[in-house]
Amino acid sequence: MLYFTDDPLISPHFFRHGTVGWELDIAAEVRDTDEYTGGPLTWTLVPQDDDYTHAFGDQYLRMGPVLRVRDGDNRLLPVHVRYVPGLGAQPGSGRQERHDE
Secondary structure, three states: OEOOOOOOOOOOEOEEEEOOEEEEOHHHHHHHEEEOOOOOOOEEEOOOOOHHHHHHHHHEEEEOOEEEEOOOOOOOOOOOOOEEOOOEEOOOOOOOOOOOO
16 A cells, blocks of 8 residues: 555555556555545544454544545645534634534
């Protein structure tokens, strides 16, 4: 698995060693990640019963409703709303998090 430590926008890439060497496993990338738009995070890992989740699952980090890679670039992106469901009040919004929303 290749993940990024200086760019929070790019989801991890998965590789498999094949007959010609290391190959990008695009099917696993589509299956094991989901993409988002309009919020502070642009992707999440999706645990599967596959060799990637078994090999790297202990490196998954829960951030509110999403899973990210521990030690990856997990900075929240600035958004133009004061409250993001599941992540609570955003820094500088002046709003307290409510758990009943």
